[in-house]
Amino acid sequence: MKISRQDWERVIEKACDIANATESDGDPVYEVHVESMMALLDELTAKYGPQSQILATRADYLESFSERRALYEQALDLAKKAHDMKEIEEIQDSINQLAEEEQDS
Numbered sequence: 001m002k003i004s005r006q007d008w009e010r011v012i013e014k015a016c017d018i019a020n021a022t023e024s025d026g027d028p029v030y031e032v033h034v035e036s037m038m039a040l041l042d043e044l045t046a047k048y049g050p051q052s053q054i055l056a057t058r059a060d061y062l063e064s065f066s067e068r069r070a071l072y073e074q075a076l077d078l079a080k081k082a083h084d085m086k087e088i089e090e091i092q093d094s095i096n097q098l099a100e101e102e103q104d105s
Helices: 005-020 028-048 052-060 065-081 085-104
Strands: none
Touching (some): 005 052, 065 085
């Protein structure tokens, strides 16, 4: 089942909240928004089942490189099975960006 536009708009709104919060100086608001995003993704997973968009979005907000890579790989597999070329490209971009972050750390 495809995620409804209305439900995905909630994810986009939460992503904006996170982007507007400051991660520097240990801003507690940032962590609150990330926790809220994870709860929202849990809710959507319960409603729609495993979805590449949900897995990739969850990976975007994890700190562990290995956990992020594992979720991106799962998301990529689901996107390929669904023949969703746009999602495949977006996930591959995320994987490439992760590789750059790993090199810089």
